[in-house]
Amino acid sequence: xxxxxxxxxxxxxxxxxxxxxxxxxxxxxxxxxxxxxxxxxxxxxxxxxxxxxxxxxxxxxxxxxxxxxxxxxxxxxxxxxxxxxxxxxxxxxxxxxxxxxxxxxxxxxxxxxxxxxxxxxxxxxxxxxxxxxxxxxxxxxxxxxxxxxxxxxxxxxxxxxxxxxxxxxxxxxxxxxxxxxxxxxxxxxxxxxxxxxxxxxxxxxxxxxxxxxxxxxxxxxxxxxxxxxxxxxxxxxxxxxxxxxxxxx
Numbered sequence: 001x002x003x004x005x006x007x008x009x010x011x012x013x014x015x016x017x018x019x020x021x022x023x024x025x026x027x028x029x030x031x032x033x034x035x036x037x038x039x040x041x042x043x044x045x046x047x048x049x050x051x052x053x054x055x056x057x058x059x060x061x062x063x064x065x066x067x068x069x070x071x072x073x074x075x076x077x078x079x080x081x082x083x084x085x086x087x088x089x090x091x092x093x094x095x096x097x098x099x100x101x102x103x104x105x106x107x108x109x110x111x112x113x114x115x116x117x118x119x120x121x122x123x124x125x126x127x128x129x130x131x132x133x134x135x136x137x138x139x140x141x142x143x144x145x146x147x148x149x150x151x152x153x154x155x156x157x158x159x160x161x162x163x164x165x166x167x168x169x170x171x172x173x174x175x176x177x178x179x180x181x182x183x184x185x186x187x188x189x190x191x192x193x194x195x196x197x198x199x200x201x202x203x204x205x206x207x208x209x210x211x212x213x214x215x216x217x218x219x220x221x222x223x224x225x226x227x228x229x230x231x232x233x234x235x236x237x238x239x240x241x242x243x244x245x246x247x248x249x
Contacts, residue, residue: 009129010183012140013122017179019144020114023151024172027159035225038152042222043231045146047238049214052142053207056246058082060128060135061203064196074200081201085208090216092116107158111171114150115178117209122182124206127194138246142210143179145242149218151175 026037058078065074092113121143129136151172159168190198222231 005130005133006187008133009126009136010180010187012129012136013125013183014180016125016140016143016147017118017122017176019147020118020151020154020176020179021169021172022148023153024155024159024165024169026152027155027165027168035227036230038149039222039225039227039230040234041149041152042218043234044238044241045149046214046218046222047235047240048142048145048242049210049218049238050235051239051242051246052139053211053214055243056135056138056142057203057207057210060132061200061207064200064203067196077201078204081204082208082211085205085210086212087208088205089117089209089212104158104161107154107156107161107168107171110150110153110157111175114154114175117150117213118147118175118178119182119185120202120206120209122179123186123190124182124202125179126183126186127190127199127202131194131199141245142242145238146210146213146218147176147179 061078062074065077069077125136125139125143128139154175155168155172158171159165162168219231219235222234225231
């Protein structure tokens, strides 16, 4: 029987989601080189998410599935749900893509996209931490780190289009709430159905989503500023940082 550590799981999910709110910090400062801050944030988050996906989530998903299935079926399940995660993330991005060159619309679309991304992240963080605290902490750290630049993608365009810090804060909080909301949904509807197969496929799914966000959104976005050296170094630092944290946890 799997023991559910709901209090710690909820706490980790709230902490991970709350990191989104830290994205408002840049609007309170005047930076001489704003682009450099954004590049470093995007590159670092990209490396963190990619490392968490391939060095943590995928191996752990394999661990859960191999106990009930042979190696061929395990790898097949991993591939199917990893690809499904990539497709879901791609579909969301395409359908919420801003069609107008307007900062306010960019901020709103970013908020909607992040809400949809944060819901499954909240679910998987809660479920993972409920049964495996070590992996739950590792996953929460990864999500927390990539939630910060996501918060920036909401707060900055909203602020510069409306000149309202309150609106920027409010919209960022709405996106942050999606993370613990996912945990609540998991607690109410999924806790009685948790098993190795469910955990395995959800870890594979979220690995696909995070990998797609890393390689298709964050890293390419950091390269748009045409400072490839900073982008690459920041991404490598993120990879190493997350890999080291996984080994220590």
